[in-house]
Amino acid sequence: MPLLELRDVEARYGEVKALHGVTLSVDDGDFVAILGANGAGKTTTLRAISGMVKTTGQLSFEGARLFRRTPEAMARRGVAHVPEGRGTFATLSVLDNLRLGAWTQRGTSQRDLARVFEFFPLLYQRREQQAGTLSGGEQQMLALGRAMMAKPRLLLLDEPSLGLAPLVVREIFDALLRMNENGTTIVVVEQNATLALKAAKHAFVLETGRVVLGGVAADLRADESVRRSYLGY
């Protein structure tokens, strides 16, 4: 049984339809990349899963069909969503940001904090600083660290590599792979398809609000049309 299943999920912003029936499933322990051009509906798919947009169609999580979803309820169910642009609490300290990650947990465990600082030692040095004063890469680490504090069943990431230096991107993806090895299911939306297909086990390609292609990431890397459209060689 898949951990997450979307069937014919549609979503709209006012008059504009962003998802025209997305169908996909994510297994427990999977690492899934969602690819596609700008406006294909990648971000909206994540927002649909975490309850940030109203949807029609079916969405099941852990085998239960969920009808009216709110972000706070999905967080309680174990879905951590790191939106594009990191979305940290800019005027709160790094430590407070991490504590907020553990909001759905019973208190902030020192062990979890230590684990985040072990992943990202820079955050420990900056723990008393306001999150807004961190560099882009540090903020992405903080956003990821905050998600780790929630001990999520499912981690949703929107464009984690956007605007970051290659070295930082590598550090972020190394962390994602480690989290995935430790059992966290990950769904990542990425512009950088080469990177995403290397890290992920499975991938889906979205086009104008529909899934047009899906399968094992390595197969998609070899696929002629994917290469031409998204990998550029």
Next chain:
Amino acid sequence: MTNFLQQIVSGLASGGIYGSLALAIVIIHRSTGVINFAQGEMATLSAFVCWTLLDHGWSFWPAFAATLILSFAGGVVIQQVLIRPLQGSPLLGVVILTIGLLIAINGLTTWIWGGAAKQFTGPFSTSPINVGGVAFSKQDIGVIAVSIIVVVLVGLLFTRTKLGLGLRAAAVNPVEARLVGVRVGAMLAVGWGLAAALGGVAGVMAAPSLFLEPNMMQTVLLYSFAAAVLGGMDSPVGAVVGGLVLGVLLNLAGTYIHWIGGELRLATALAVILGVLLLRPAGLFGHTAVRRV
């Protein structure tokens, strides 16, 4: 010198009241962007509730505690019933709603308790206390102490508790707060409750020296606006410091600058608002957000 010290202490007492009410205004403003014009009338209503309990033979501190609990509940109800349905609508509408609430509560208190001023006997005697050869009013000292205790408690709540963390998160970034599981709606309701309780403190502390009547807090509210603007509309620390500074400043100006006297106090407060807005719109403690992207 004696007179100078007395003026400072009595200024701090008024300032504690301005600061408490300013803090209430800032708590609501920084979480929703709404300026609650009804904050003063809500405080007056709290003072009337306390007066009624005292009138029924309660002793002061239990009555005070009960008043604060009732005020908190009242704030939550106002947010849930009146403010929540307007979520997502233009701020101006909500602000105008609070002006309507001001008029409604003023009418309510007049209807229930009448317009005549009532004697409100506070917990502190008005007799002087001698400190190092200078006579201070016990009431002033008491009001300062209560204000300090309340402000410290609110500060600890915001900085040391999980609820406080949620309140701050909901104020800073409501979308993100929901994503980590914070019930932002509940946080806004708690914010209104806290603000109402703080207003209750200000109202009950002001009542003994002002006479209790439905319009009692209207000028106090203007001083509190001045204090909040002076400290920075989004800075809780600024609101309290702004209140204390303003209280002392107005008292000294009224005493030593003869053409100001008692009559131009309010005008002086408005001049402070104007001056701050012109010279330093973020206030003394408000910060222009530092952000790297």
